[in-house]
Amino acid sequence: MTGQYEFLAQDRVVFGVPAARAVAEQAERMGANRVFLVSSQTLSRKTDEIDRIKDALGERFVGLFDECVPHVPRDSVLCAAAAVRKADPDLIVTVGGGTPVDTVKVLLICLAHDLQTSEELDSYRVRVSEDGAKVVPEVASPPLRQIIVPTTLSGAEFSKIGGATDPVREVKDLYIGREIGGQAVILDAAITVHTPDWLWLSTGLRAIDHAVETICSRAPQPFTDATCLHGLRMLDESLRINRGQPENLDARLQSQLGVWLSSTGLGRVDWGASHGIGHQLGAVAGVPHGYCSCVMLPSVLLFNHEVNADRQSLISEALGQPEVPAADLVAALIKDLGLPTRLRDVGVKREHFEAIARGGMQNMMVRSNPRPVDRHEDILEILELAW
DSSP states (O other): OOOOOOOOOOOOOOOOOOHHHHHHHHHTTTTSSSSSEEHHHEEEEEHHHHHHHHHHGGGEEEEOOOOTTTOBHHHHHHHHHHHHHOOSSSSEEEEEEEHHHHHHHHHHHHHTTTTOSHHHGGGGGEETTSSSOOOOOOOOOSSOEEEEEEEOOOOOOOGGGEEETTTTTTTTEEEOOOOSSEEEEEGGGGGGGGEEEEEHHHHHHHHHHHHHHTOOOOOOOHHHHHHHHHHHEEEEEEHHHHOOOOOOOOHHHHHHHHHHHHHTTTTTTTTOOOHHHHHHHHHOOOOOOOHHHHHHHHHHHHHHHHHHHHHHHHHHHTTTTTTHHHHHHHHHHOOOTOOOSSSGTOOOOOHHHHHHHHHTTHHHHHOOOOSOOHHHHHHHHHHHHHO
């Protein structure tokens, strides 16, 4: 066996400490004097969480951007980048789910290369060549880093990959930069209580998707096998408690820690069509990230079973029922959590299929699926399974 595993450019993960205190402590530790906040509108305008962080930062606070847009259209990134340039910070603190985190990741590329227009972003998106190989443009170090305080379970805080949608092509593009992710991550269960249950639980399924597609990768790693199998067990147990007892902060923290373990393959191990097609469900039909995993993962497991049954058996063992197919166990968990299970349940229409398939063939994760996806008809087959 030969291989290589790349660790993130991430210094630390802080957990169990109130977010406002932890942010101030990390800013002090990093020597930051001008801190800019990026958050969701809900957190900044309907709760006092962002005000608490502002107060903890004191004179270090220099600005806030809270107009992030789901699926991260390019223009929203450029608006955020303009706000950051105007404030001239030396650190960004991102509070929220995958949308604000991805917004900041891509805006850091804009700052690193002084990108001012949507068209200029084209030069830095990951492309897929005719033979399915991914082409990753070189990205310079950005002039500043971010600290991330996640409020969902999407795992974006543990990745060097950002996503942004090109509305013209109807494709969600991926961007990769070693230093665009979080230099530090703060896991505070208390700040997550404002997250709607459907969003918390569905992004928890997204994290399970991270674990499953890492374990089932065409190029698995022993390190990620260990972390993701344990993370899978933690999520299977804690998400069920989250549904019945959403106020249970211990269980919410266990889910956050499970995400940390389940995301060790994110951007470092080849993933497959569940994530790849999911990106296009968002770009074409506006499906939320977590719901994409709910409706795609069982069908992708079925599609891939003929080539990785042995790897899928590890998932069944981790979920406590080695005699039951992994696809069935994942589908049962989705149902138990009260989440949607079919494409038609989340607003996808058959007339969307062609655009989803067309965009999917440009996605590096679709093209690295364990069972090769070489034609857009293969994507249509998976979509039919999920319909």
